[in-house]
Amino acid sequence: MNITLRQLTYLRALGQARSFSRAAEIVHVSQPALSVQIRELEEQVGQPLVERRPRDVRLTRAGRRVLETAERVAGELRDLQSEARRGLGQVNLGVIPTIAPYLLPASLAGLRAQGGLRLREATTESLLAEIAEGRLDAAIIATPAPELFETPLFEDRFLLAGTPDQLTMVRGLSPQAIDPDQLLLLDEGHCLADQALALCGLTRAAQRIDLGASSLTTLCALAGQAMGLTLVPEIASLQETRAFPTLALSRFDEEPARTVRLVRAREVSDAEAWFDPLAHVLQKAGKGLVAQARRRF
Incomplete structure (x- = not known):
């Protein structure tokens, strides 16, 4: 299994919201679905990306590095989509x-x-x-x-x-x-x-x-x-x-x-x-x- 754009999108939402429930609302999925994708992303990376606390969620150092990549990928994807549309x-x-x-x-x-x-x-x-x-x-x-x-x-x-x-x-x-x-x-x-x-x-x-x-x-x-x-x-x-x-x-x-x-x-x-x-x-x-x-x- 490879790292997917969906997983990176969910990690971006989690980094922004610092809450699984609020992040799920941002990307319009259920909280369990988002949690599964984050766990699968952690398995692909080979280390925890999120510190799960009772009232807060924080990214680990590895999580922050992956988030930087996710932000860069999201920006490049936006440019690609925009260029394709404007080509039309x-x-x-x-x-x-x-x-x-x-x-x-x-x-x-x-x-x-x-x-x-x-x-x-x-x-x-x-x-x-x-x-x-x-x-x-x-x-x-x-x-x-x-x-x-x-x-x-x-x-x-x-x-x-x-x-x-x-x-x-x-x-x-x-x-x-x-x-x-x-x-x-x-x-x-x-x-x-x-x-x-x-x-x-x-x-x-x-x-x-x-x-x-x-x-x-x-x-x-x-x-x-x-x-x-x-x-x-x-x-x-x-x-x-x-x-x-x-x-x-x-x-x-x-x-x-x-x-x-x-x-x-x-x-x-x-x-x-x-x-x-x-x-x-x-x-x-x-x-x-x-x-x-x-x-x-």
């Missing part, structure tokens, strides 16, 4: 769901001019994992990813959404003053939900309306029917208010915001040929949407 003129781009329906239509003409593009919509966690695995070339996200190279695209401020009567009662409030009983959020796993909770100084336990909603459009539909209040990014404001005429928006006195950014792996040999032009197209479209929102609301 294709870029694999991921986008989070609270950005995709708004930014992509606005940038479609420019994206087509860039050549072949394959889009994937998923949560931030999934997109980052796929970049690490080489399945995505880049992703548009709204939270920091220190392990990746990033280009900020634009600032996207949050507005408060509800019916006109609801907004009249809360006008001028800070996000922290929103009643938890009135706050509508996306399901767990969406970074917009986490950002909204942080801005409002709340936790999931404090939020009393648990919808499990998977789209911002669903929240806007409910907020437009006086079911509660929600936070809407500027880039979504024009589209959602057109879709729901009873939905009104109001700005906070001190406006919270998120930074939308384009990210990729740090070591990509041909990044200048496609990453910078892609960032320029997305930046132009995003800033245009934000400018329209600020003129309207």
Whole structure:
């Protein structure tokens, strides 16, 4: 039996998470399956790679040396996959769901001019994992990813959404003053939900309306029917208010915001040929949407 790429991938996840259960989640397998692959890798190397402690997992000196090799192999594999795709003129781009329906239509003409593009919509966690695995070339996200190279695209401020009567009662409030009983959020796993909770100084336990909603459009539909209040990014404001005429928006006195950014792996040999032009197209479209929102609301 030879050392496999799967085993090296699992070791990388274990080195990152320092927990068998968390590492298994990262690579989307069961914990026993991951443990078996690590044991087989240790047998191939001929010495322990992991110190198994009650509440922690650490790599041995041999484990760290193998991990260095695994990182190098992963980087070379990403380059190979990227070069193969770009040989066909294709870029694999991921986008989070609270950005995709708004930014992509606005940038479609420019994206087509860039050549072949394959889009994937998923949560931030999934997109980052796929970049690490080489399945995505880049992703548009709204939270920091220190392990990746990033280009900020634009600032996207949050507005408060509800019916006109609801907004009249809360006008001028800070996000922290929103009643938890009135706050509508996306399901767990969406970074917009986490950002909204942080801005409002709340936790999931404090939020009393648990919808499990998977789209911002669903929240806007409910907020437009006086079911509660929600936070809407500027880039979504024009589209959602057109879709729901009873939905009104109001700005906070001190406006919270998120930074939308384009990210990729740090070591990509041909990044200048496609990453910078892609960032320029997305930046132009995003800033245009934000400018329209600020003129309207």
